[in-house]
């Protein structure tokens with residue numbers, strides 16, 4: 001059965017709006033507890049079993065490279081948890097020099113994009129590589145290759161032309177532009193409404209908002225979630241998603257990391273799947289949207305970064321950012337040799 005049969009088909013272009021506000025299923029606050037030795041063994045064997053279904057991309061490297069023969073590899077990378085380990089302070093998720101140099105090397109040989117939930121500018125400040133394309137706010141703010149609008153059904157009002165530092169043309173695509181005033185209002189209400197809860201950190205991600213609860217006491221999580229939902233109730237064109245100890249408020253447009261990946265492939269000139277081998281590496285639920293697009297198109301390698309079994313559409317896995325680094329170094333060496 002082909003991938004499209006497995007995953008169905010969806011419209012590739014255009015920005016559709018959800019008809020009403022949507023929130024993810026509410027889950028209990030996840031706090032980590034120590035495991036007993038038996039539980040650890042069980043976890044190990046579950047992981048080994050999971051690895052059989054999602055083999056290490058390092059082990060599968062030769063196979064991936066064989067599949068790349070005659071095709072253009074395009075690299076997509078998530079930022080937090082992929083290029084940097086998850087750390088307690090979101091503002092201190094610095095990228096190591098080794099990772100910067102590996103990403104830079106890869107980007108010299110293959111079109112490379114970083115697609116993050118952070119604001120585009122913040123990711124750029126962490127990465128500081130000019131040869132990379134950046135998509136911030138979960139893909140709602142893309143700085144990509146110049147595009148001839150006529151060949152797309154993307155609406156012109158979301159596009160702006162720009163120049164990079166070398167004077168080369170770029171295109172900025174912001175499909176949630178009209179939501180900016182409301183985002184500022186929500187940001188303000190969230191900040192005021194949660195100021196009495198210790199440990200809350202609100203991050204302005206441009207076209208979306210992150211409410212971090214990593215430092216919030218368990219007893220305060222319920223009230224925090226209630227507060228966030230009550231602010232959100234006043235904004236039916238927004239919805240809530242969940243990441244790693246973070247609640248995220250996003251405009252309800254049908255645009256996610258998967259759409260950003262498709263947009264970048266198209267603007268890079270790879271609308272046809274036969275000439276391209278996209279590799280997408282990411283660790284979070286939001287990256288599944290991009291995995292889904294690759295699986296649906298039946299091209300490339302979605303790679304999940306996880307050291308524990310997870311429900312995922314990824315084909316391969318890497319344990320952590322240090323394995324991501326090894327993979328990128330190997331890729332850069334492979335192309336140079």
Ligand SMILES: O=P(O)(O)OC[C@H]1O[C@H](O[C@H]2O[C@H](CO)[C@@H](O)[C@H](O)[C@H]2O)[C@H](O)[C@@H](O)[C@@H]1O
Pocket residue numbers: 078079080081085086087088089090091093115116117118203205210212214243244245246248284286
């Ligand atoms: O799409 P990503 O690049 O993975 O961004 C997703 C969110 O990442 C950041 O938060 C996460 O990483 C922080 C630093 O390691 C960690 O402290 C936090 O608990 C994690 O949720 C970022 O701060 C968010 O704005 C992004 O949406």
